[in-house]
Amino acid sequence: MHTTVGIIGGGPAGLLLARLLHLAGIDSVVLESRDRAYVEHRQRAGILEQGAVDVLRECGAGERMDREGLVHDGIELRFDRRSHRIDFPSLTGGRRVMVYAQTEVVKDLISLQLRQGGGPLLFEAYVRAVTGIDTDRPAVHFTHEGREQTLTCDYVVGCDGSHGVARTAIPDLTIYERSYPYSWLGIMADVPPSCDELIYAHSDRGFALHSMRSTTVSRIYLQVPNGTDLAEWPDERIWDELDARFAVEGDWKLERGPITAKSVLPMRSLVAEPMRHGRIFLAGDAAHIVPPTGAKGLNLAFSDVVVLARAFAHLNATGSAELLDAYSATCLRRVWRAEHFSYFMTTTMHVDPAQSPFDTRLQLSQLDRIATGTAAATELAENYTGLPVG
Numbered sequence: 001m002h003t004t005v006g007i008i009g010g011g012p013a014g015l016l017l018a019r020l021l022h023l024a025g026i027d028s029v030v031l032e033s034r035d036r037a038y039v040e041h042r043q044r045a046g047i048l049e050q051g052a053v054d055v056l057r058e059c060g061a062g063e064r065m066d067r068e069g070l071v072h073d074g075i076e077l078r079f080d081r082r083s084h085r086i087d088f089p090s091l092t093g094g095r096r097v098m099v100y101a102q103t104e105v106v107k108d109l110i111s112l113q114l115r116q117g118g119g120p121l122l123f124e125a126y127v128r129a130v131t132g133i134d135t136d137r138p139a140v141h142f143t144h145e146g147r148e149q150t151l152t153c154d155y156v157v158g159c160d161g162s163h164g165v166a167r168t169a170i171p172d173l174t175i176y177e178r179s180y181p182y183s184w185l186g187i188m189a190d191v192p193p194s195c196d197e198l199i200y201a202h203s204d205r206g207f208a209l210h211s212m213r214s215t216t217v218s219r220i221y222l223q224v225p226n227g228t229d230l231a232e233w234p235d236e237r238i239w240d241e242l243d244a245r246f247a248v249e250g251d252w253k254l255e256r257g258p259i260t261a262k263s264v265l266p267m268r269s270l271v272a273e274p275m276r277h278g279r280i281f282l283a284g285d286a287a288h289i290v291p292p293t294g295a296k297g298l299n300l301a302f303s304d305v306v307v308l309a310r311a312f313a314h315l316n317a318t319g320s321a322e323l324l325d326a327y328s329a330t331c332l333r334r335v336w337r338a339e340h341f342s343y344f345m346t347t348t349m350h351v352d353p354a355q356s357p358f359d360t361r362l363q364l365s366q367l368d369r370i371a372t373g374t375a376a377a378t379e380l381a382e383n384y385t386g387l388p389v390g
Contacts, residue, residue: 002152003029003119005312006140008127008166009159010039012102013284013301015109015121017157019059020309022118026316029151030113031125031142033160039123040110043188043261044102046211046219047198047295049386050095052302060116061108069100070212075384077371078201079364083248084371085197088385091378095385099198101213102298130156130169133278154279157308159301161285162270170277180267180291180346181353182206183228184221187238191257193218200293200349201246202367204360207350208245209293210254218257221265221292223350228264235259267291267346269339275328281308288335293349294342299386304331306390334387341383 005021007014010032021028032039048056048069056062073096074087088096113121125144132138133156140151158166167173193212201208206223213219222241224233239256246254270289275282284301307330311323323330348366352359370376 001029001149003027004154005029006138006151006153006156007031007159008130008140008156009161009164009284009286010034010110010121010123011159011161011284011301012105012109012298013305014157014159015106015113016055016059016061016302017159017283017305017309018118018121019061019109019112020305021312022116023059024309024313024316026312028119029153030119030121031127031140031144031151032121032123033126034123036110036123040107041103043263045292045295045298046099046101046213047299048098048100048105049295049299049384049389050097051386051389052299053098055302055306055389056105056108059112061105061112064104064108065098065100068104068214069098070215072097072099072197074197074381076195076197076199077367078199078246078248079203079367081247081249082371083250083252086370086377086381086384088381091374091381092385095382097295097385099212105298127160127165130158130165130280133169133280136279138279155312156280157305158280158282158286159284159305162289164286166280166282167272167286169280170272170274170282174273176271176273178269178343180350181226182223182350183226183267184209184265184292185224185228185230185233185238186219186221186263186265187259188213188261189218189220189257189259190216191218191255192216194253194255199246200345202349202351202363203245203247204351205241205245207293208242210242210246218255224264225353226266230262230264233262238262265292267293269343271332271335271339273328273332275304275331276324281327283308287331288339290339290342291346293345294338295384296338296342299389300335300338303334303389307331310390337383
């Protein structure tokens with residue numbers, strides 16, 4: 001088998017890249033290690049920036065998103081038992097965000113790939129190694145349906161996550177990494193959301209985030225110590241703790257319901273540089289990880305592959321590799337901006353186990369600055385809704 005672009009990973013980044021390449025008349029093959037059912041049901045991000053929404057519409061994957069997604073015009077910050085709304089459109093020239101789960105994005109992109117001839121998409125294709133990245137014919141070695149196979153390519157793109165094969169194929173990578181001294185306990189609950197927009201809550205008990213997956217399903221998180229055992233958190237304790245952290249003056253009430261899923265998510269940041277070596281490119285989680293507080297992970301992945309698809313289209317149309325050669329530097333400027341925003345949101349909203357009362361007062365001062373100052377609120381809104389993708 002030979003193709004122009006071999007894509008390792010059938011998550012949202014790999015699938016969107018395959019779609020954009022198909023629309024540009026460039027052939028590709030997507031190799032995904034998991035089966036289709038697993039890929040279509042793994043729970044991940046749920047917030048799409050304006051630019052991500054736009055690119056899904058432009059590539060033909062926006063119909064169900066526009067029908068079922070929830071447009072949000074802002075977020076609510078809670079601290080000191082007070083509530084403050086950040087209105088996005090008024091601060092950003094009209095930009096918004098969309099609540100639409102990554103699982104649904106993946107389903108839509110897979111459907112397009114299989115229905116509209118977007119090139120082979122192989123599930124349960126286990127990539128073992130990538131070779132020849134410094135030649136003009138790199139090869140991806142994988143196992144599929146019990147057979148050892150090799151896919152030769154003009155280029156390879158690794159969209160296979162932080163533990164994938166692609167990153168290990170690049171020599172002399174520099175890894176910048178930070179781990180945080182807390183985790184998130186996330187729940188999915190069959191109960192209508194208690195809010196119209198996301199709530200970010202700072203309290204002396206720790207951070208909490210109220211999100212949603214639909215008008216009938218709530219997605220809620222609370223800060224817990226690293227190494228937390230889910231057995232120590234029965235449903236009633238979770239709801240009681242969320243009640244305490246979301247507490248605000250007034251008659252607001254947290255609705256409770258059956259919890260259908262629980263998980264603990266460690267918080268970390270990571271950037272791998274460069275994002276390209278020879279004929280291999282990294283995109284999405286293969287190149288960078290952000291703590292979820294800023295809702296940047298999926299959106300950064302989309303930005304990477306939009307930049308890359310445009311570079312491949314430019315090469316195809318002009319013969320010039322100028323944009324491909326600039327890929328890593330172009331993406332890393334946006335990556336580090338997103339890393340900084342995610343770091344700011346994380347360290348401002350969470351309670352570090354080692355922080356002093358002085359540190360807490362600084363956090364509250366910063367939150368008050370956002371709540372009462374146009375410049376600070378605008379900066380938060382612009383970062384949250386995002387720059388144009390790519």
